[in-house]
Amino acid sequence: MASKKRVNKMDVETVWRGLVREEGGKIVYIIMDGVGGLPHPKTNRSELQAAKTLNLDRLARNSACGLLEMVGPGITPGSGPGHLALFGYDPIKYNIGRGLLSALGVDFKLKPGDVAARVNFATADETGKVVDRRAGRIDTETNRRLCDAIRNGISLDVDGDFFFETVSEHRAVLVLRGPGLGGELSDTDPQKPGMPPSDPLGLNEDSVKTAGIVRSFVDQARDILSKKEKANTILLRGFDSFKPFMPLHELFKLKGVCIADYPMYQGLSRLLGMEVIPPENKETIEASFDTLGTTYGEDYDFYFLHIKKTDSTGEDGDFDEKVKAIEAVDQFIPRIGNLNPDVLVVTGDHSTPAVMGSHSWHPVPVMIRSKWARVDEVEAFDEFACAQGSLGLRPGKHLMGLALAHAGRLKKYGA
């Protein structure tokens, strides 16, 4: 079929979508969250260089290697955009607010039009100024009791519903449901202590109306919490309105499954139409690989195994623990060799250099093992060796197209 117009604006996802086949090989993604790093000033070796990773390095020798710049030059990805890129969703075109991610993280079943915000229980002084944005990190049990009190105590004068759910410690999530809500609201969280909570402002007609509801909600919550010592107020941020994503099976004809122990990654995967199978013992990396082993088979085409510990140790600024987390992953790599998927991808969703103690913009090493991979001379899986690989340095969203192609899932483009 010829194109209707000589010039049509298409992005690469649209082209892939037009080329995907129903049939093809199986794809396994091993995603070490935040795995990219920076050299330790004492040893001049990054976490991946410092880790003893015989298996990852052997895999690198049999793979096409490269680097992924997940969102764009200098742009530090949050977990949402990083994963959207890996799954082939342009992270600049498709973004997802913090509130929605939090709701997904507690497995809240979002409906189109729902407006969600991330909530912190916080401490304010008698003048109303925030003195602790995390209410002394109250425990999750206390959080549950406070959420119950708020759910039972608040009534909103609107045609709709609200949901107020515990996440963990000082974290909760608010979801508003009803006709004509808008998600373009400013945060009430002033972001630093010494300031009162901000008034929520709506940036369009629906959001102005929603801001009024939020204002009433916050006032009532404050009354309910006023007697509490630590958690006597709430701060809201990351408002967003929910619109469903085109699922992975529709976009790329992939039946996907997520093996992740963190709710947020589970939630994001569900949002993209994947099934979620939490590892039985969420405390160990081995459990995730066990679950991959038992899940692997006829039911799915696309397996997303997520490892959180490489990121959380990096966020803690604990270089040695991040090295250990990488080594812990390394020992289970041979198991995937036994499964022998048509395409095996190992990478991260962004860098989290322990020396920075935070996510960063630095590109992430990636390797693709497949019968059709152009295996290069790279001998180790790290940021510097992979820079010399045959995949080059490329945007993160390229990965899905490469994985599909190596799995024999993309037809020829044009005659």
Added chain:
Amino acid sequence: MASKKRVNKMDVETVWRGLVREEGGKIVYIIMDGVGGLPHPKTNRSELQAAKTLNLDRLARNSACGLLEMVGPGITPGSGPGHLALFGYDPIKYNIGRGLLSALGVDFKLKPGDVAARVNFATADETGKVVDRRAGRIDTETNRRLCDAIRNGISLDVDGDFFFETVSEHRAVLVLRGPGLGGELSDTDPQKPGMPPSDPLGLNEDSVKTAGIVRSFVDQARDILSKKEKANTILLRGFDSFKPFMPLHELFKLKGVCIADYPMYQGLSRLLGMEVIPPENKETIEASFDTLGTTYGEDYDFYFLHIKKTDSTGEDGDFDEKVKAIEAVDQFIPRIGNLNPDVLVVTGDHSTPAVMGSHSWHPVPVMIRSKWARVDEVEAFDEFACAQGSLGLRPGKHLMGLALAHAGRLKKYGA
């Protein structure tokens, strides 16, 4: 703040703009104009390879290195687009005509809607054919007298003003000011001798009207100059209408300063809202580094030091003089080490290989020194060593995002 629609078309500058912080580290750009080159056929070494650059090479060993393709593949940048890319303005979206650059170069205060053209005094024979497009390169003093004569002698039948200013030698600039002018006009400069000047043609309604004004201007100028021996006509090219740019402090929250001895770079910097501090002794490279040293401090976040000589020697096709210019810069590099900016960038705005004697499309080596740079194995600052660097080969406009990130000036993207 959440996005209004699930799908929104954004380019990377827009994302950066949404992420920039007010605070952050200081950024220094050392721009060696046209520094990229090609190997000399006798030695097979490029200008940067032939130059003895102990300091630049030491810096390369402590930097993340790469190559910048300034505008696009195969595209030879003029000075305007090359610099716009370095400053993070997409040189394809934002272009700036030669006429406007010339006006900026003489510090002419352009107003929105002004239409400017670059002017050459030229020599025509008795039949009107151009015999010398540069009027024997008349001296600047003669140029000034001719400009006075034209300013005093010409009257245009329009609701507006014109300005006619000396640049240097045979070069001048014409600016038309008034309501309803258009900048889409064809050149009158035939570009080669033996042809008469072309009739200026307008490409839309406003430009057709403007073409009529230009025609009258050129006719009157020719009458005024007709008795002159060398400069008896004028040729116009590079028409463009002025639209203000969003300044650097608005786009990226950077208070910028330009240290350049050439008017055009000063003008372009002013256009982007930078302050301009010309080096006291414009003849030496040392003066520019002196001025950087005395300027560096609390007043600015972004320092742009421009060195012209690497380009002009390349344009002259003088390989050895370009090598010397590079070596002259090299000796002052340690001074910047003493200032210890958070981010130090060394690169060029395009290549000017001496063997070509002109600007070229070849990518330009770049290095970024910063606490957070992913320092690679590159041991020399040249076109071939930098091709192996951790920054990879990337569009020139990526540089500003990387500089901002390394300076801690970009927040995380998404949750």
